[in-house]
Amino acid sequence: MKKNNEPFVSVLTPVYNGATYLRECIESVLAQEYSNWEYVLVNNCSTDNSLEIIKEYAELDSRIRIHDNGEFLQQMQNLNHAFRQISPDSIYCKVLHADDWLYPECITRMVEVAEMYPTVGIVSSYRLDDTRVGLNGLPYPSHFNDGREISRRYLLNNEYYFGAPSNLLLRSDLIRKRGRVYDESYPESDISACLDFLQESDFGFVHQVLTFTRRHEESHTHTLAKRNYHFMMGYLKMYLEYGPVFLSEREHKKQIALQTSIFHKLLARALYEGNGLQTYKKYASELDEVGLKIRNARLALYVIRELFVRLLATMGVEMINVKRRKKVGNHVQIAISDELGS
Template identity: 45%
Template sequence: MSNAMGTPLVSVITPVYNGADYLAECVESVLAQSYQNWRYCIVNNCSKDDSLEIARSYAARDPRISVVDNDEFLNQTDNLNRAMSMTDPEAVWTKMIFADDWLFPNCLERMVEAGEARASIGIVSSYRLDDRSVNCDGLPFPSRFVPGRDIARASLVDNLYVAGSPSTLLYRSDVVRARQPFYPSGAWHEDTEIFLEILKEHDFGFVHEVLSFTRRENESLTTALRQYDPEHRLDKLIVTMKFGPVFLDEVEFRACRNREMKAYYDYLGRRCLYSTADGFWEHQHAGLERAGLGLQRGRFIRHWLAAFVRQLASPGHVLARLKNRLPDNTAPSSTAREKAGEH
């Protein structure tokens, strides 16, 4: 649906759980858009703070804003899917924005313009302000249109990063409606997987401007996973095993698989020199199973031994790591640290 001026309707969606600290800033960024043909649905996931009251106060002031209050609490993926199912039936484009993120004033205008350039475009991205740094900047200028399979291939082969988070992207609404539930169940990084799924059949649009802000201090699922996979090595291995055969030829896939396997076991060897968090190994086994793999114990031992030898060659680093595990009254003195070469 387009309005009298021919601008397509955008369905803006915000899922929120206990987001009272930042929700108003998020909503205000939508209200401030230069592009005004939108309808905005805020989906409250049984928040225990003032999120629902804040959302309803905005809905009372602007008829384009509606509020959905979940009957029961949903996990993160289910709540994201619940939110995406609220895509307006008349919308041409769908824009999710998390409650603790916000949009720059020209975000919708510039992204819709890029998406409308070609009917084959199913997803649009841009640069983003990721807390204090700008990323999603791997495409050469002007690159406003790229075949979807080329983006997917570069993501796997060259580690091109242009997907950001759901707050970074604009989806064609027909693509959203055709995939319900939208996000894959059981995926640890569901936004990465749906990004590549869409690129199987649709092309990619890009805006070389910073159009969204992602806040890092309030990440729930990402933060929970960080203690198990802080370098995203397991995640990259899973994605490579799932999508490599789809987008790469046999030689490319083998090279990517070998690279990611080496990187994963190198990380595992380094990580296991010291104690691991509760649930660490359960997470590794579950992730490897999701990738269609099992733990290669011999390979793990070789990488662990290599990491151990490297640590022996750096006694200052070893002492620093041990110090962090000792009670304060047993920590090495400054003199001991100086003798060990620690600065």
């Protein structure tokens, strides 16, 4: 489907209790300069008025299509389910989470880059990440980037240009050829999905702020960030799967050693914070599934170090409080002396 030579784009928003920001999200799609799109909103059994809001907008624009899940799905499972709802005619897919929004030029600029370079499977851009512009680092113009090189830069140097799913335009044929875009076993698999795409495609980038990612207390990303040791299992799986694809054997071993060390540090922090034996058993089992083991001696050292760091922090706070009390005491003493002197 083409309209005024515009390739057909499927915009996709999974929704679960997203009423607070949903109108802003939908209206940013309606405000696009680009016109040849469908907008598929997948309601995941919301208990707020999200579905009513979606229906209201669907009545206003025939390009909006509603898919109402018959049963609740977990986040990554629902995202994969949502990808299956895009039109068979779409050339590109633009994901947009229900608490994010797009600038009016977003789809136009991203499609321009994708059309310019047929081997590009993912297009990203600068984004406004809450109050800061992010995903900078690629030299201008660099609209086209070798997919293998972008993957290596991420795995070796943590150079990150993907952003959140809301920041990406994907080729629909790459989505269709996969039974699942995301690995449903862990919630950080959007990065792994990008690496998977870049095994067979290249990476486009628009040097312009085109998307907004919201950070708030209820967001899934914010919740996971508070429990960052839970991220590490996903990262280890990612390095185990894609390290051999993009890295040399020596580079891969070095990165696995580094990620394993970080995993032990974060697990030590989790144990210190009172998550105890249950957490240990859970991650020991998951590591075993991917052929790795918890090194108990290393873990014990990290637990001791965590205890020492917390103790020093407590002592530091106490010393500051002592200094403050002394300072206040001196002021009081000076004030009394002045009063007596007068």
